[in-house]
Amino acid sequence: MFISNMTHFLDEQGNIAKEMQKEGREHASFLALIVDTMTKDYPPSKKNTEIRCLTKKCTGTIDIAVDTKNEFIYWKCNKCSEEGRIEAWQKTKWDNRK
Numbered sequence: 001m002f003i004s005n006m007t008h009f010l011d012e013q014g015n016i017a018k019e020m021q022k023e024g025r026e027h028a029s030f031l032a033l034i035v036d037t038m039t040k041d042y043p044p045s046k047k048n049t050e051i052r053c054l055t056k057k058c059t060g061t062i063d064i065a066v067d068t069k070n071e072f073i074y075w076k077c078n079k080c081s082e083e084g085r086i087e088a089w090q091k092t093k094w095d096n097r098k
């Protein structure tokens with residue numbers, strides 16, 4: 001399982017850091033999309049999203065869940081075994097909660 005701390009991918013302005021490798025930027029954008037999607041409907045009323053899995057050749061999409069107690073976001077591909085947990089996403093620019 002990937003455990004991702006969202007703030008590790010961001011620069012001082014809260015944007016995805018430009019000096020990262022392409023792969024790191026892709027992963028950061030993927031996490032941002034999950035946070036963006038999940039916080040539009042928080043806590044999520046459905047688990048499936050249209051976010052595409054990052055694994056090469058995988059055609060799966062990402063399912064999401066949130067632990068509202070510690071606010072960890074869990075994501076999992078519905079086809080392959082990729083899964084992870086996102087922390088420290090609160091107050092990033094993808095946090096749509098009011």
Ligand SMILES: [Zn+2]
Nearest residue numbers: 053058077080
């Ligand atoms: Zn997958």
